[in-house]
Amino acid sequence: MVKNTHMSARGPSQRQLRVGELIRRTLSDVLNRGDIHDPDLNRMSITVGEVRTSPDLKVATAFVLPLGGHGAQDALDALRRNRHELRRAVSKQLTLKFAPEIRYVIDETFDRMDETRRLLSEDKVRRDVETPDEDNA
Template sequence: MRKNSIKNTRINAEVQKELSNIIRGEIKDPRIHPMTSVMAVEVAPDLKTCKAFISVLGSEESKQSTIKGLKSAEGYIRRQLAKNLNLRNTPEIRFILDESIEYGVNMSRLIDDVIEHDHSKGTESEDGEKQDTAETEDEE
């Protein structure tokens, strides 16, 4: 089975769905932050291992404690996956902290700040803007 085959894609989606249901509804560990989501799952083609990319909305401390809580509950999560999914092998799960959403929000905020700075700079020097447009009209 190739890594990007349709079967592997379906297994990834199914494991992601079940994993998020288990984390959201069945685990009662206080270390796991309530705003935890499973961003992506990559199951190996031989179904032996699985990488689960986890995103946590909160402080750095809550992120680390959530990953520790998930690692300690890995046996329970794997057992529930085996019960809910009919797979030949139940993969061994590795939880990886995914900070791509936080990175994207931060970049968006920086872009907004630059746009706002440019806009405020443009309103301060309206004479300069008029002069620029006059110069471009002369060139045409």
């Protein structure tokens, strides 16, 4: 029997999902409390939408977006500039063997949802969705 050793082929494990959610909540709390000594970062309201971890749990990718989506690049720069302090603050509250390296990227989920809504509201698409299929008539 050949065993599939690549977790990505099957998706994240339960442990990856659990740890990702724990990091997401902890990072959100740290940012909301203003625990980081950077006035620029503390002035921003940043949403952490999701955190995905690598199979070995040593790297976590945080998908973030500032409130309203404005100033996304400034928020990303501030998070990256304070990545070491954020890593320490998050790892203090976690009971993991290793403190994961946290990488930050802009969460584009909301943009994709808006684009999907826009496409579904087009007349051509609405007509196709609302018209009964001729094969079933």
